[in-house]
Amino acid sequence: MLQPLRILFRPKWMVSRSSASYVSRMRYLNKIKEEDEACRAALQSGNIFLYHKLAPLLRWTDSGIYQLPALQTKDVEEILEKLGEDKEMVKESILINCTEQNEAQFSFDVGAIEQAAVEELCRGTFVDLRKAFFLLRGSEAPLVARGQALLRWHQTNGFCSSTGQPTQRNQSGSQRVCHSSGITYYPKMSPVVIVLVSDGKRCLLGRQSTFPRGMYSALAGFCDIGETMEEALRREIAEEVGLEVESIQYSGSQHWPFPQSSFMVACHATVNPNETQVSVDKVELEDARWFSLEEVQEALTIKAPPRNNKGEPTVFWVPPSYAIANRLIQEWANLQHLKS
Ligand SMILES: NC(=O)C1=CN([C@@H]2O[C@H](COP(=O)(O)OP(=O)(O)OC[C@H]3O[C@@H](n4cnc5c(N)ncnc54)[C@H](OP(=O)(O)O)[C@@H]3O)[C@@H](O)[C@H]2O)C=CC1
């Protein structure tokens, strides 16, 4: 029997922010998303995060950490002019969010401009997003992922799939329209269900052949069109490891930018402890097996796995803390502790 969904934790934003300031911020954000004039005005006083071919600009700070530098619009215009480019290009910035002080935040890809020249002027380095995820802290990683996802979406949705005509964006970049067919396109995420299966004592983790050596994660799969999340979850577990899920509990969700935008819905699930024989679909997974609490606890302590002389990890480890898989595994381990 499927159990009703239950929120296992309360995200920080649900408890720490006063509702009045949150509501006014969301209404302001919606206004600049929808109204071109308001968005243009917001860009004048907003913050811009720079990307080069979708790699975000990071800056090493005096306090010994990497930061996502927020540039002012006039700074970006100055950089463009110094490099002999049209400063009006800055208007192509895409709205991604706004700060608690209602300052709009944008992403802008400098594209074909020489990378080293921009890096020198900005005192920063363009870093691949996967690496940036490791280097950034707190809310900066999801912010930079969102900025990249929106830029990528615009770069790959320049034409209407019905007429083949160019599509035009609104000022904020929240949509693109084909004026020939009248179709409006919105940025998309693919829904994915990710699940930590338990038999009450052990948890089931799997690995794809493309994962770094030794890394096992919770099982995941894309939802088919027309499926509920629960149906997708049960189907994926049946397909990938040949097990039938008995109960499901919702844990949380995450936007995952790799390789393209997915909306990860994370759940815990249980199987009958008398029916735990795994039969792995070798097309999807290289391996899947049950892990004990002790093994999982050990893996959770590993921040950077030890590596052999080829640079390959030599132990069992799990995805880093920014991945929702890590949180599922952590939650499961905590729950086992409470039970014992
Ligand atoms: N944040 C986290 O903690 C984690 C995130 N993930 C993410 O979850 C996602 C799904 O996991 P995965 O196990 O690979 O998924 P699946 O088990 O569904 O396997 C991937 C299959 O789905 C196909 N596919 C690719 N994109 C789509 C799409 N948009 N819609 C439908 N089918 C698609 C692939 O086809 P093809 O043959 O063309 O490749 C492939 O056959 C991955 O993007 C992965 O990065 C996974 C684990 C942890």
Ligand SMILES: [Mg+2]
């Ligand atoms: Mg899968």
